Amino acid sequence: xxxxxxxxxxxxxxxxxxxxxxxxxxxxxxxxxxxxxxxxxxxxxxxxxxxxxxxxxxxxxxxxxxxxxxxxxxxxxxxxxxxxxxxxxxxxxxxxxxxxxxxxxxxxxxxxxxxxxxxxxxxxxxxxxxxxxxxxx
Amino acid sequence: xxxxxxxxxxxxxxxxxxxxxxxxxxxxxxxxxxxxxxxxxxxxxxxxxxxxxxxxxxxxxxxxxxxxxxxxxxxxxxxxxxxxxxxxxxxxxxxxxxxxxxxxxxxxxxxxxxxxxxxxxxxxxxxxxxxxxxxxx
Amino acid sequence: xxxxxxxxxxxxxxxxxxxxxxxxxxxxxxxxxxxxxxxxxxxxxxxxxxxxxxxxxxxxxxxxxxxxxxxxxxxxxxxxxxxxxxxxxxxxxxxxxxxxxxxxxxxxxxxxxxxxxxxxxxxxxxxxxxxxxxxxx
Amino acid sequence: xxxxxxxxxxxxxxxxxxxxxxxxxxxxxxxxxxxxxxxxxxxxxxxxxxxxxxxxxxxxxxxxxxxxxxxxxxxxxxxxxxxxxxxxxxxxxxxxxxxxxxxxxxxxxxxxxxxxxxxxxxxxxxxxxxxxxxxxx
Numbered sequence: 001x002x003x004x005x006x007x008x009x010x011x012x013x014x015x016x017x018x019x020x021x022x023x024x025x026x027x028x029x030x031x032x033x034x035x036x037x038x039x040x041x042x043x044x045x046x047x048x049x050x051x052x053x054x055x056x057x058x059x060x061x062x063x064x065x066x067x068x069x070x071x072x073x074x075x076x077x078x079x080x081x082x083x084x085x086x087x088x089x090x091x092x093x094x095x096x097x098x099x100x101x102x103x104x105x106x107x108x109x110x111x112x113x114x115x116x117x118x119x120x121x122x123x124x125x126x127x128x129x130x131x132x133x134x135x136x137x
Numbered sequence: 138x139x140x141x142x143x144x145x146x147x148x149x150x151x152x153x154x155x156x157x158x159x160x161x162x163x164x165x166x167x168x169x170x171x172x173x174x175x176x177x178x179x180x181x182x183x184x185x186x187x188x189x190x191x192x193x194x195x196x197x198x199x200x201x202x203x204x205x206x207x208x209x210x211x212x213x214x215x216x217x218x219x220x221x222x223x224x225x226x227x228x229x230x231x232x233x234x235x236x237x238x239x240x241x242x243x244x245x246x247x248x249x250x251x252x253x254x255x256x257x258x259x260x261x262x263x264x265x266x267x268x269x270x271x272x273x274x
Numbered sequence: 275x276x277x278x279x280x281x282x283x284x285x286x287x288x289x290x291x292x293x294x295x296x297x298x299x300x301x302x303x304x305x306x307x308x309x310x311x312x313x314x315x316x317x318x319x320x321x322x323x324x325x326x327x328x329x330x331x332x333x334x335x336x337x338x339x340x341x342x343x344x345x346x347x348x349x350x351x352x353x354x355x356x357x358x359x360x361x362x363x364x365x366x367x368x369x370x371x372x373x374x375x376x377x378x379x380x381x382x383x384x385x386x387x388x389x390x391x392x393x394x395x396x397x398x399x400x401x402x403x404x405x406x407x408x409x410x411x
Numbered sequence: 412x413x414x415x416x417x418x419x420x421x422x423x424x425x426x427x428x429x430x431x432x433x434x435x436x437x438x439x440x441x442x443x444x445x446x447x448x449x450x451x452x453x454x455x456x457x458x459x460x461x462x463x464x465x466x467x468x469x470x471x472x473x474x475x476x477x478x479x480x481x482x483x484x485x486x487x488x489x490x491x492x493x494x495x496x497x498x499x500x501x502x503x504x505x506x507x508x509x510x511x512x513x514x515x516x517x518x519x520x521x522x523x524x525x526x527x528x529x530x531x532x533x534x535x536x537x538x539x540x541x542x543x544x545x546x547x548x
Contacts, residue, residue, distance in 0.1 A: 018181040019190045044155040048214030053156045054199050054221065059192030077185030082521075083494050083543065084191065085222040085359045087386050087404060089379045104402055105363040109520075110493075112361050112402070114388070128378055128386070130361060130404055132494065219384075220357050220406065222496045224523050224541060226516040241539055242500040246383075247356075249498050249539070251525070265515055265523070267498060267541055269357065292455040293464045318429040322488030327430045328495065329470030336465050351459030358465065359496040 002030035002071035009067055012075060020063045023056065027067060033103040033113075035067035038120070041096050051091040052119075052126075057099075058086055061115040061129040064101035069111045069133050072103060076135060079111070083132040089125050096120040109135055139167040139208035146204055149212060157200045160193065164204060170240040170250075172204035175257070178233050188228040189256075189263075194236075195223055198252040198266040201238035206248045206270050209240060213272060216248070220269040226262050233257040246272055276304040276345035283341055286349060294337045297330065301341060307377040307387075309341035312394070315370050325365040326393075326400075331373075332360055335389040335403040338375035343385045343407050346377060350409060353385070357406040363399050370394040383409055413441040413482035420478055423486060431474045434467065438478060444514040444524075446478035449531070452507050462502040463530075463537075468510075469497055472526040472540040475512035480522045480544050483514060487546060490522070494543040500536050507531040520546055 006027045013020045013027075029036040039045070039060045047053045062081055069079050098120050103113040110132055117127040143164045150157045150164075166173040176182070176197045184190045199218055206216050235257050240250040247269055254264040280301045287294045287301075303310040313319070313334045321327045336355055343353050372394050377387040384406055391401040417438045424431045424438075440447040450456070450471045458464045473492055480490050509531050514524040521543055528538040 016185045017190070018183060019192050022181060044159060046155060047217075048153045051217070053154070054218045055156050055192060055196030058195045058199075058221070062191050062195075080184075080188070080228070081191045081225055083222070083224050083361075084195070085220070085404065085496060087220050087357075087406065088218055089386060091217070104399060112363060114402075125378060128388075128404065130359065130402065132361065220498075222359060222541065224494075224543065226523060241536060249500060251539075262515060265525075265541065267496065267539065269498065290459045291464070292457060293466045296455060318433060320429060321491075322427045323491075325491070327428070328473050328492045329430045329466060332469045332473075332495070333466030336469075354458075354462070354502070355465045355499055357496070357498050358469070359494070361494050362492055365491070 001032055003074040004030065004070050006030055008075065009070065016077060019059055023059060025060060025063050030067065030071050032071055033068060035064050035071060035101045037064045037067060037099050039097040041094060050094060054088065057097060057117050057127045060097055060099045061086065061117055061127065062131065064099035064115050065113055065131045065133065068101035068103050068113055072106050073135060078136040079133045081131060082134045084129065086127055086129045088127050092119045092126040093122060111135060138169055140211040141167065141207045143167055145212065146207065153214060156196055160196060162197060162200050167204060167208050169208055170205060172201050172208060172238045174201045174204060174236050176234040178231060187231060191225065194234060194254050194264045197234055197236045198223065198254055198264065201236035201252050202250055202268045202270065205238035205240050205250055209243050210272060215273040216270045218268060219271045221266065223264055223266045225264050229256045229263040230259060248272060275306055277348040278304065278344050280304055282349065283344065290351060293333055297333060299334060299337050304341065304345050306345055307342060309338050309345060309375045311338045311341060311373050313371040315368060324368060328362065331371060331391050331401045334371055334373045335360065335391055335401065338373035338389050339387055339405045339407065342375035342377050342387055346380050347409060352410040353407045355405060356408045358403065360401055360403045362401050366393045366400040367396065385409060412443055414485040415441065415481045417441055419486065420481065427488060430470055434470060436471060436474050441478060441482050443482055444479060446475050446482060446512045448475045448478060448510050450508040452505060461505060465499065468508060468528050468538045471508055471510045472497065472528055472538065475510035475526050476524055476542045476544065479512035479514050479524055483517050484546060489547040490544045492542060493545045495540065497538055497540045499538050503530045503537040504533060522546060
């Protein structure tokens with residue numbers, strides 16, 4: 001079971017995470033160690049060639065990973081990314097983005113997990129992320 | 138010498154790179170294989186604890202790397218990030234961000250380089266990036 | 275179904291991959307897009323503190339990923355690693371290492387996948403890898 | 412000034428780091444925050460196509476980074492790699508490998524740096540590494 005509710009995370013987003021708020025990221029699902037978040041499509045995401053810009057996918061994946069961490073440790077505002085590695089796999093077609101994060105390891109000081117990014121309605125994974133969060137004492 | 142001017146890159150940004158435009162990224166310097174770009178401070182960059190959110194640093198570093206690639210290949214809109222790896226090193230104090238990108242390898246199909254991110258006026262590197270771009274044929 | 279057999283891969287290893295041969299890596303299982311390989315325990319793997327040295331885990335994971343690529347493309351000697359990112363998660367106890375690789379994306383020119391590394395008989399993942407291989411034309 | 416001498420590091424290598432000892436890695440130079448190490452050429456490094464296998468470059472780069480950390484913290488056997496990211500840039504011709512490591516950040520608990528790998532006598536960087544080490548309390 002998740003230690004935070006979707007409502008708590010969305011309130012945290014509104015009050016404290018302007019990047020996620022402005023990008024209109026929405027939390028779809030929280031389970032223990034897992035989170036799914038959505039970036040509703042906006043033409044502001046576009047890059048030349050009609051593909052979606054990398055930074056939106058990075059921001060969404062980072063937010064999904066943060067959410068996955070919070071499902072296990074509760075509201076810890078100062079959990080901070082220390083390493084983030086992303087591989088872009090397919091040029092995403094315009095559409096909502098879905099990021100599915102999963103914790104792989106939760107230690108006392110560090111959490112590590114992976115995130116898969118999809119365009120809603122398409123099967124191909126568009127980006128794959130591994131990421132490490134440091135947890136305050 | 139750079140194959141693009143600051144003006145050309147800023148026009149490309151206005152017309153085709155909404156993420157960089159909305160974040161108000163500014164190109165400070167272009168040399169062959171090198172680029173320095175600035176993100177003017179905005180309270181929208183903040184994270185809990187008064188530190189700057191990761192996605193802004195990622196977006197800025199990605200833009201700096203793109204600029205460094207274009208200094209060598211000219212305007213190639215379809216150059217796309219394939220891998221991006223960032224280590225966050227110090228919690229940045231509020232302030233303008235500066236990203237300094239440098240190409241390490243430019244092949245026919247792939248470019249690879251690194252980016253250092255600083256807060257303007259502070260010595261500590263706040264983030265270090267390595268990144269790979271694919272170049273269209 | 276795998277496009278190569280364990281016997282073919284072990285012959286390739288004996289004849290052409292001295293690092294894997296000397297380290298006595300053994301192929302346990304090949305399926306389409308997946309490979310499991312084993313590094314039998316040797317005291318030469320040790321690091322101070324009785325833990326297993328990183329390079330052996332890296333070498334094993336790289337070999338497992340190579341094997342997973344070959345299950346889909348057949349014997350392609352010139353498939354070469356382009357990016358390799360590893361997170362070390364738990365200090366491994368002495369014991370055989372098992373690396374389980376899985377392709378995430380197979381394109382014409384690039385393959386990308388992930389590898390989980392375990393100590394045989396223990397549940398904790400000791401290392402997690404993502405890796406990219408370039409495929410010759 | 413380095414807090415360890417080449418002799419001290421080579422003794423540590425002989426006694427405690429079998430991977431580096433067996434691969435015959437040699438320490439060429441230690442300065443504060445920097446280390447250069449060499450892997451004398453061996454036909455056991457080869458991969459199909461006459462190029463040098465990735466794991467040797469990974470092991471050498473990891474050792475160089477470890478050496479760079481020790482120049483600043485002295486003999487700390489339990490410094491352990493937590494993240495290691497390598498980009499392979501050129502197929503190395505057969506020859507001695509040189510790895511040049513440089514610390515970028517040294518904190519109380521974590522050290523982060525980069526390593527450039529060359530074939531001795533050739534200008535092209537064959538691999539670029541960023542890596543993070545955890546330091547025991």
